[in-house]
Amino acid sequence: MNIVEASSRGIPADVDETDVYMTEDGYIAIEFWYHRMQDNTWRVYIMSDIDYHGRDVSSSVSHTHSDDGNGYKHISYEAVQDKKTAKAVSADWADLTAHYIQTGTRF
Numbered sequence: 001m002n003i004v005e006a007s008s009r010g011i012p013a014d015v016d017e018t019d020v021y022m023t024e025d026g027y028i029a030i031e032f033w034y035h036r037m038q039d040n041t042w043r044v045y046i047m048s049d050i051d052y053h054g055r056d057v058s059s060s061v062s063h064t065h066s067d068d069g070n071g072y073k074h075i076s077y078e079a080v081q082d083k084k085t086a087k088a089v090s091a092d093w094a095d096l097t098a099h100y101i102q103t104g105t106r107f
Helices: 003-008 083-103
Strands: 017-022 029-036 042-046 064-066 073-075
Touching: 017 083, 029 083, 042 083, 073 083
Parallel strands: none
Antiparallel strands: 017 029, 029 042, 042 073, 064 073
16 A cells, blocks of 8 residues: 555544455455554554454454544553564454454454
């Protein structure tokens, strides 16, 4: 996604990278936005609308938080210092989320 496409989707022009992750079981593909914060930590926004099939989507169960005004949720995790770790966090979160949707087993 280039800067113009990102801006048209409501992503700030300082977007760092977007990527789509397919869960290991192939159940769901989720688009993420990896954004470097002012303190040089990385935040992972969830760009996809995920269908939880009626399961609880509260922030404590889905491990997400809403951000200030951009309309996207981000994954709740301890701050990470590099994009490689942020991508690993998003992959783990996606796989655990897919398992939760399919089985109801919380993580």
